[in-house]
Amino acid sequence: MSKRIVPIGPYHPLQEEPEFFKLIVEGETVVDIEINIGYNHRGHEFLSPSLTYDQIPFLVERICGICSNSHPLAFVLAVEDMAHIKVPERALYIRTIVHELERIHSHLLWIGLAGHFIGYNTIWMWAWRYREPVLDLFEMITGNRNHYAMNKVGGVRRNIYHDQISHIEKVLDLVESKVSMLTKAVLDDPVLHARLKGIGILSKEAAISYGVVGPTARASGVAIDVRKDDPHCAYDKVEWDIVVEEAGDIFAKAKVRLLECFESIKIIRQCLKNLPDTPIEIRIEELPAGEGIGRTEAPRGEVFHYIRGNGSHHPVRHKVRAPSYMNLPSNEVTVKGHSIADAALCLAAIDPCYCCTERVAVFEDGKLKYTWNDLLLFSWKKTEQIRARLRK
């Protein structure tokens, strides 16, 4: 059978960062994939040295709208590493709380979108509905629904006040009950089992050799988590577990993300209970020359920042490595051999921050054959078929 090319992209398919996939298909089966990124390049590393250390958290926050606490956190950790700054305890706890809230909202977002991709729009609407209380918490704690601007070198910008704590706990109870409802709905649904199990498998060996990070790695049985491996903030002062699944398929990835929400809630509860009574920041007059690294576990995996300073108010070099950059190439393994109906889901499994308009188009002899909508329809149809089969 002749080979055809399915372009997905260019700049907003399923993933977080805009990228362009070329699926090479034989009939219905994907035999190869080419990945091309760079549509979202705004030159953060170039802009960073022209700003001061106090301004950069606002810049790196805007690398990604969903991990908008992880990047500034990794950056301030890098600067604090460079200057050997010891941050007050309360600031560490507040950082942990905001960081875990971000994980909950991000995982719910993913669950919703994954539901959308397989034609379960109900899951989408419900998951996003229960993301809203988390966003409201952000608005209360940080002043904005997204882009929290909480981290600064030497501490955090805003305090969590005593009378806010009981409200936060109440909202956490609500979110917990709704997430457990969603978890049950997803884990008990025979259609979802049939649809998601054994699809897009990333074996443990492949996960290690591609160097994937975050939930993508943990769903393949690789127990890595920067929060445990290199404890920062208050992660070594609270009780929590790494969620690991062995199967490596999309079902395992969904399960890891859902169960991680509960761990996050657990962490936040403990932090709120033990919030120490110290100032939330220390004043920093001078930053020495030197270099430092900061890493933290974003919802999608390890974020890494490197800073080199020369004693002035600006860094001379700032390097960023985001988790999706590591996870993307693994699509090569997960997508190959699957039908087009599964391709959307496989690409989405590492993290579909589906932002907007995916544009997928299949060209045959220069004419449009399938569009992204058709791919979605294929995926939905497959779910329908499985559902019908199971009903019998």
Place this chain on the structure above:
Amino acid sequence: MKDLRLLALKKSPWVFHVAAASCNNCDIEILDALTPRFDVERFGIVLVGSPRHADALLVTGVINRKSLPRVLKVYEETPKPCLVIAIGTCACDTHMFKNSYNVVGPFDKYLPVDVYIPGCPPKPEAIILGVVKALQKL
């Protein structure tokens, strides 16, 4: 004929979402407006999958060199008259990326923008208000 088309546009605008180089937050807030809490579909506003079906373009992010040709192509493909609504400070005036080597400018340098919705990101309420204002303009 043109009046008829404008009238049709007012009733239930179908929108297509163009993200140039954005940070995703504006895009997520647009999607958020579709979900139960805000539910813009009540007003007949539907997000469509192709610019050919769209009455209005919601544009987000700054335009960079790689996305410029695609953005222009999407605008070309949209049937006229169409509204262009710039969402977020990035789309309105390039935000903090002004000095970047890869950023070629805000949207209004290349497309006729009808409504600007500043904010980083604007809240879904603000986005809905912006779309309503755009419709009133017709």
